[in-house]
Amino acid sequence: GNPNRGTLDQIAKIEVLDPYTVRFGLKEPFAWFLDALASTSAWLIPREAVEQFGDLRRAEACIGTGPWMLERHEPNVRLVFVRHPHYFATDFPYADGVEVTIDNDPASRFANWLAGRYDFAPEYNMIVRRLDLDLARRRKPGLRTAELTVALGGISWMRLDRAPFHDTRVRRAMALASNWREVLESNAWSQGHGVPNPAVPAAFREWSIPIDELPPEGRRLHEQNLPEARRLLAEAGYGGGFKTSLETTPGYGPDWIDAVQIGLRQLKAVGIETELKLKEYGAYLASTVHGKFEGMAAGLFGAWTDPDSYLARYYLPSQPTNAGGVNDPRLTDMIRLERRTFDVGRRRAILWDIQRYLSQQVYYLYGPSPVAVAAWEGHVRNFGPNFGHDYGGRLMAAWLDR
Numbered sequence: 001g002n003p004n005r006g007t008l009d010q011i012a013k014i015e016v017l018d019p020y021t022v023r024f025g026l027k028e029p030f031a032w033f034l035d036a037l038a039s040t041s042a043w044l045i046p047r048e049a050v051e052q053f054g055d056l057r058r059a060e061a062c063i064g065t066g067p068w069m070l071e072r073h074e075p076n077v078r079l080v081f082v083r084h085p086h087y088f089a090t091d092f093p094y095a096d097g098v099e100v101t102i103d104n105d106p107a108s109r110f111a112n113w114l115a116g117r118y119d120f121a122p123e124y125n126m127i128v129r130r131l132d133l134d135l136a137r138r139r140k141p142g143l144r145t146a147e148l149t150v151a152l153g154g155i156s157w158m159r160l161d162r163a164p165f166h167d168t169r170v171r172r173a174m175a176l177a178s179n180w181r182e183v184l185e186s187n188a189w190s191q192g193h194g195v196p197n198p199a200v201p202a203a204f205r206e207w208s209i210p211i212d213e214l215p216p217e218g219r220r221l222h223e224q225n226l227p228e229a230r231r232l233l234a235e236a237g238y239g240g241g242f243k244t245s246l247e248t249t250p251g252y253g254p255d256w257i258d259a260v261q262i263g264l265r266q267l268k269a270v271g272i273e274t275e276l277k278l279k280e281y282g283a284y285l286a287s288t289v290h291g292k293f294e295g296m297a298a299g300l301f302g303a304w305t306d307p308d309s310y311l312a313r314y315y316l317p318s319q320p321t322n323a324g325g326v327n328d329p330r331l332t333d334m335i336r337l338e339r340r341t342f343d344v345g346r347r348r349a350i351l352w353d354i355q356r357y358l359s360q361q362v363y364y365l366y367g368p369s370p371v372a373v374a375a376w377e378g379h380v381r382n383f384g385p386n387f388g389h390d391y392g393g394r395l396m397a398a399w400l401d402r
Helices: 033-038 048-052 106-114 131-141 169-178 182-187 216-220 226-235 253-269 279-286 307-315 329-340 342-363 391-395
Strands: 009-016 021-027 067-072 078-083 097-101 143-151 153-160 242-248 270-277 296-301 370-377
Touching: 067 097, 097 391, 106 131, 131 370, 153 253, 169 226, 169 253, 182 253, 216 342, 242 253, 253 270, 253 296, 307 329, 307 342, 329 342
Parallel strands: 242 270, 242 296
Antiparallel strands: 009 021, 067 078, 078 097, 143 370, 153 296
């Protein structure tokens, strides 16, 4: 099934009141419902698209209510969008169209940007790699930039129903073996600029607990300590380390695989030998993220723009993206409570308590998020970056002055 179906699983029924109005009936109070409806995982699909295209796998089935309409899709080459003339927001979008070029080679897309073929920096979310930033500024005197903490970060899942990962001491040892600073220093996006993540990405400043607000045990687990990691492994009966496997996908690009290799090297330093298994992206999405792996798996987290999804979708037993098989009644009760709490201050306090608890349980290992640089040409007006995934909305108000 669709791993994002949990976005709307609070809906009990939908009533059509008139051609322009529907009423949602929920299974229980859900404070994040409007956020769920606004999620980029919650698409509005017209009936005729389903009738015509069935499973919606073809690019031509990209029919919705956004500011842009798909005009042409050339697989592995480009996508061309044109302005939606009947978009519900009056006068938007300003531009006549958007062309998205697909290029899997970082060096190639950077060269094309320097050559003036793109209006925005060539990495995901209009990011320019810090590795390339000085050259870009020299070659593009009018370049405009903005720093932002991206929501994306690495996450490692473990089969919690199996040894050795069912033992909290082993999971804590793995956290102590990790060095998030080394990951950031080696990353082309960050070049050392970035922040560690608790269970809610640090980019969500209002909802993500600062690391120094964690309990002492949770804070310690964010600082590499190899002797303590080895001690915990020995205490758990793994003084000689152990062997396991880790599944991931090369579909996230070479920078991601570099980060994975760093993580495996850090685990090896305390005796954890990990066999890396790479899966094609489609197979990875169909199996690995649903918990179908043997020992460990890793991927990127940061797909959602509300903090609740990082708790409910990863930790509630009923969720398909609870890849590690977490089943913690105390945690489940806390998550359900925050979802029912409409007072924002009280809800934030509960989310912080959840993150304090998770920092000590270490059901998953969280990697850091880069503080990255978004960049766009001087002739692009009325544009600003964000850490979401809504390209269409971000470009809706932009226009070109040339």
